[in-house]
Amino acid sequence: MASTDTPxxxxxxxxxxxxxxxxxxxxxxxxxxxxxxxxxxATIAGSPHPATLAVAGAKxxxxxxxxxxxxxxxxxxxxxxxxxxxxxxxxxxxxTVLYVLASVVAVFFALKLGSFMGNFLIYYGAPTATDTVMPxxxxxxxxxxxxxxxxxxxxxxxxxxxxxPRLQRHMGRVGAVIVSALLAASQSFALNLGxxxxxxxxxxxxxxxxxxxxxxxxWQKRITPLIIVHWFFEAIAGAVVLATALHG
Numbered sequence: 001m002a003s004t005d006t007p008x009x010x011x012x013x014x015x016x017x018x019x020x021x022x023x024x025x026x027x028x029x030x031x032x033x034x035x036x037x038x039x040x041x042a043t044i045a046g047s048p049h050p051a052t053l054a055v056a057g058a059k060x061x062x063x064x065x066x067x068x069x070x071x072x073x074x075x076x077x078x079x080x081x082x083x084x085x086x087x088x089x090x091x092x093x094x095x096t097v098l099y100v101l102a103s104v105v106a107v108f109f110a111l112k113l114g115s116f117m118g119n120f121l122i123y124y125g126a127p128t129a130t131d132t133v134m135p136x137x138x139x140x141x142x143x144x145x146x147x148x149x150x151x152x153x154x155x156x157x158x159x160x161x162x163x164x165p166r167l168q169r170h171m172g173r174v175g176a177v178i179v180s181a182l183l184a185a186s187q188s189f190a191l192n193l194g195x196x197x198x199x200x201x202x203x204x205x206x207x208x209x210x211x212x213x214x215x216x217x218x219w220q221k222r223i224t225p226l227i228i229v230h231w232f233f234e235a236i237a238g239a240v241v242l243a244t245a246l247h248g
Contacts, residue, residue, distance in 0.1 A: 024183030031190030114208030140245030144238035181210025
């Protein structure tokens with residue numbers, strides 16, 4: 001596909017706001033359901049920490065949910081006579097480098113600020129210690145190699161590439177970024193089952209990161225550089241999980 005800096009394509013369909021919100025919550029619902037299945041299975045198996053196992057297994061379930069997310073967006077775009085491929089247009093090489101470098105810096109500071117605010121508002125300081133489960137090596141590999149790719153593509157595709165342009169028709173640019181960030185952050189509730197404090201701290205942190213990604217999308221008008229940046233930070237987190245699995 002040829003490089004371009006100007007988005008092209010047919011006019012966007014004006015979907016109902018309620019429908020857009022439901023689409024944005026699909027991942028949260030699926031994560032909650034799959035986490036509940038893991039929790040139930042661990043409970044039946046007699047595990048003393050079923051909630052911890054549900055949290056640990058979330059990123060494995062997430063790979064399948066990522067695939068479903070892209071398929072959902074592809075189906076929705078087909079109904080608008082568009083293709084999901086149109087979301088993955090690259091800027092020129094020079095702009096790509098500029099966008100990626102600037103985005104890494106912006107997201108890094110958003111992560112730091114979001115983590116600080118989440119811990120301050122919920123824990124009034126450092127987060128409290130929680131139970132942990134030593135992941136098997138295969139889970140570490142999935143988390144470090146596969147999940148960063150699928151998560152980056154799926155989340156940028158649905159929250160930025162698909163939802164923000166359509167939310168703008170209802171609430172403008174700022175409102176669209178805020179709502180898309182709230183929808184993305186809601187995943188924290190499903191990713192931290194059994195730990196209310198972690199749910200809210202994660203929500204606050206993810207909300208700040210979502211604001212950064214949304215603002216960057218409005219600037220760049222492309223999700224491809226954002227996918228690279230998203231992958232980068234997910235890969236770092238995944239590498240930590242893999243290192244823990246290898247040295248456990």
